[in-house]
Amino acid sequence: MKVVLALARAELKLLLRNKTVAVSSLLMPVLVGLWAGYNLPDGAPPATWAITLSVQLLVVLGFTVYFAVTAGLAARREDRYLKRLRSGEASDAVVLAGLLTPGVLLGVLQAVLLLAISIGMGAPVPSPLPVLLALVLGTGLCVGAGVATSARTSSSEQAQITTLPMFLALLGGVMAVIAGPRWLLLPGGGIGGLVHHAVTGEGDVLPAAGSLLAWTVLFALLAKAWFRWEPR
Secondary structure (H helix, E strand, C coil): CHHHHHHHHHHHHHHHHCHHHHHHHHHHHHHHHHHHHHCCCCCCCHHHHHHHHHHHHHHHHHHHHHHHHHHHHHHHHHCCHHHHHHCCCCCHHHHHHHHHHHHHHHHHHHHHHHHHHHHHCCCCCCCHHHHHHHHHHHHHHHHHHHHHHHCCCCCCCCHHHHCHHHHHHHHHHHHHHHHCHHHHHCCCHHHHHHHHHHHHCCCCHHHHHHHHHHHHHHHHHHHHHHCCCCCC
8 A cells, every 4th residue: 555655646746747637637627617517507407417517527537537547657658667667566556556546536536526516506416326336437437448548649748639539438428418328328428327317316327337337347458458568
């Protein structure tokens, strides 16, 4: 645990020094989330708030978790920091846990902050279990996708391009609230479906959670198969 915490502190410092990653993973999600909430009219119905809360959660997971993981691992690999860490006594799992912890914790904190602000602005208090499932499974999905995408990303700057398809697939999950079950086929569909159920009580938890779990497992397998510790 001490090694994980030490690596996490070092990774957080490196993340904050990179202006591109810092702005994208810390400032952008909060600004977009606040903008989505403040633009709602007074007395907005629960279905409208469900869309807003889905957007907020997906933006946080997309920027703070997925983008930060992708850009961070790509940068650490290209400067051979990953290779040096792997040559030490810590196992591969410990090294990755330390490097991934800052993005995960920041994402969770931002999601809780935006939810609290939205409730203060008039959003219905959602059911806790579906929201927790969306946050936990969504975080796992974005971590797995970030590790996998980092293998196809040569620098933190290039991450702005390689992460774009996944961003679109995540935000497309908001359509799960509008267009029905077929949008559960997208990675973000399960997140949108769970948040919609948590706010309105409509829809089923199991299909949404099952879709999200299936995507999480798929990205975990891709991450295991593709991840590289050093440049080609």
